[in-house]
Amino acid sequence: MTSIAARRDGVDGGEFDYVVIGAGSAGCVLANRLSEDPEVSVLLLEAGGSDWNPWLHVPVGYFKTMHNPATDWCYLTDPDDGINGRRLQWPRGKVLGGSSSLNGLLYIRGQREDYDDWAAAGNQGWDYASVLPYFRKSECQERGADDYHGSEGPLKVSDLRLRREIAERFIEAAKAAGIPENRDVNGATQEGVGYFQQTSDRGLRCSTAKAFLRPALKRANLTLVKRAHCRRLVLEGKRVVGAEYEQAGKVYRVRAGREVLLSSGAIGSPQILQCSGIGDPEHLAGVGVDCVHALPGVGQNLQDHLQIRLVFKTRCRTLNDEVRHPLRKLIVGSQYVFTRTGPLTLAASQVCIFTRSREGLSRPDIQFHMQPLSADKPAEGVHPFSAFTSSVCQLRPTSRGSIRITSRDARVYPSIQPNYLSTDEDCRVAVDAVRVARRIAEQVPLAQVITEEYVPGARYQSDAELLDAARQFSQTIYHPAGTCKMGSDPLAVVDDRLRVHGLEGLRVVDASIMPVIVSGNTNAPTIMIAEKAADLIKAHRKASERAA
Template sequence: MAEFDYIVVGAGSAGCVLADQLSKDGASSVLVLEAGGSDNSFWIKTPIGYGRTFFNPRINWMYHTEADPETGGRKSYWPRGKVVGGSSSINALIYCRGMPGDFEDWRSAGAKGWGWDEVRFHYEAIESRIGEDGTIKGHGPLFISNVRREIHPSNRHYFAMAQEMGMPVTDDCNGPSPEGVTHYRITTRNGKRWSAADAFLKPALKRPNVTLVKDAMVERIVVEAHRATGVSVLLKSGRQIFKARKEVIVSAGSVNSPKLLQLSGIGPGALLRQMGIAVVHTNDNVGGNLQDHLGINYYYKATEPTLNSMLSPWWGKVLQGARYVLTRRGPLSLSVNQCGGFVRSNEALERPDQQLYLNPVTYTTAPSNKRPIINPDPFPGFILSFQPTRPSSRGRIDIASPEPMAAPRIVPNYLSTQKDLDDVVAGGRLIQRMARTNAIRRFAKEAMAPDVEGFDDEAILEDFRERCGSVFHPVATCRMGRDEATAVTDSELKVFGIDGLRVVDASAFPNITSGNTNAPTIMLAHRAASLILKDRSRRFA
């Protein structure tokens, strides 16, 4: 039986950070177990390859939710990384820390030590910011690029719109003034995706005390006398038990972390008994408190060339592909999302309530969710899009079978509070005001159906129910908090009721942050590692 000091389940955004930080001083051995395979893929490394990895079952769990009554009875598609680097290897690359108030809310929810002043230190520790001119600020392993010079020139209309509306414009939504329309920073380096695996895991693997095992499906956590002592793993060669001398750390993501805890007998007692799983510790919060962002696109044909003009024709794909291979520049070096930001739909609000995505591209969504690639439309077009930043609805993720390979049952419970419905109407009204500005009227040849401009509140909401989609930010299914009456872990990410077990990933968020969740997940893991190392010095000195 192989033994390690720490076993990390999942080589995703959080697990890669833990592997690096826990092994850096050479004092502890670390085993990282990843259910997926290698991230050595052209389409993973190429930023715009997001469209190629979106429906690729080799590197993507390709989850679907249950039919949701408040979104037209539709099932939502949830891509999740099943590959080294996890979702940081297949996401849209946007780096958003979140609003400072998000973390004050974490602290208020019982996550002691997770306020803005505490987490800002860890953001600064992980970041190296590449400026427009190539200069680098910061000394962290995660490279974040300012790609303003590469974004499409038609984006100027969005900034003209903001100026016309009196809407704030900010240089960087991760800077001292995060509110406003901006061009998004992305996690790239030299034109290539710079995932958590690139930043943290690959340097760690050069150390003799770090071991990565790919294609390793963890079926359960081994718990003895209420202490996690190891994991049982399904490998291509068969089942194997790995022993943890110090801790098991679950970093399998907001879908798979609660699933693994439940398969291990930690979770809702009635459900576990129904599935024939021996109850180790009862906590109904395991899998509960799920939150996610919903967004919607409004499509317009444009009066001038946009990214469609560059990437829709076959010769454009060839030209831009050659440009990228030779120079690592051009639209293939960018995120599918170029501009946006955090704004208030009403000036009287205390904080931004909407995140915008403003993109010089349109594409047709495949209804079957089986398209191998997302292709731009054969005419110039652009998108105005919003997502309410702080939904209050809560759903659940629970196992649907005791079989480890079976997908869990995801019940998002979208739009189940009046606040969330009000936020949708506010976002739709904001888009209407944006579309009526002179700047957008100059840019828009015509609206593609459905046209939001003629909608009343009821029509905005009805259209949102019919067309909205996940922005792929599930969190909080193993949330941290004061006690197990409301949470799964304490403020040090320790699972209530089980010694030697932590959950470190986005499932531990007490509540969703205002924007994209990859940056706060990496930050959380960095701070968690410092807590683990401090605990190690106390307990194993």
């Protein structure tokens, strides 16, 4: 077993029971749960550095850490015809905790039907009743435990510590538009309007690095190596036996006595597989990589939530006014330092709505993120006027994109092609969603204070014009998923135990395994996936020992 002292430097030639690649939302959970057993050794490799930056712990710090190469991979999509040829920035955490260290902190699980549909497609054990215990296991719910929530887990889930008039008006306007109020969208039903809960604890971010990894690092059987960029997996025949990584210009190789667990996210995991010769043979040949295991679905099935942003100017004050005035900024900072309250505790959005884009649907198909502020782009400076943002996304888009390496060198970023708004269904939902957003804005509680629809603007009225607005005034909500999908169809990469088809000793554990993206924000489901995977891995080990 490698000692704790090895954490600062590369580990060359060592052997561990489990090698986890990626200390992000899933990897930190795996490292914690697997190292609970003192009889096994775990190596955790992370391409980024420590989460020492104070802005990683202040909830609103995503304004400082997104698009910052010290903490963010700073991915950029290919030009996409579906959004008028634009390229979008795709932030992904390059730091302990991964994207849980710089995301918007929003705690959403998705809908019961999401998981029941996964199981109905043949993925045994992934129905809602089976995954709910894992959501509860990880959660420390501020409101206490009940049938849907846990209070003993390491992940702090709390109510927002900020209320503003414009948010209250938004809720009342949604209710006036016929949307029911829902205080717990992670409970019995998701549909409705209410305040988000967030992964924070007394005004501080609760990333998976803080919740899961930090306590586990006290264990002698867990070794962490930072700034370790995985180059490829090491195979012997059809068994994955280890990984090769680069640190400070030097290449290291480690072995896994039991399994390698790939938890590098919906971009990183398919990239590492492809660089290792696992993927579509024709694609790999085109970039000079020998195919060692044909799996055409690697990097396919990419899904993301595309938000259409509407900005409304108001005559009442919003956070724009509080954070752009020097004196008020000083007050805001003092409020946070001394009381851990105020705008610096703000999650990426305050109010959520889950509703239907049109009549006749069996369940909500769109989600709103309401922010009591506005900017030209997320994580940029606010507008010089009072305004709020009402962004809306399709929960289950039918468009599919891809992640494809362009070089055998793992340091070269892959091609990211989302193919947004590439199906008729997605285009229809986009148009209908904008109309729902406008209907909410027309209700008296908001209409009384709205002075203008600033984005996209009243000139967009017809279906064709609204679709053009959706293509032009949209951004990712940073939810890439599905690129190593779970299932048994020709494009499936892993089975329902997350084992890579046709290989031994390798599982993928992160958002990339989602067959269909969940109906909401993806961080909580990713943590659930890792919780369940840890139990699957432990059960496999026990079964192997009994068989031996």
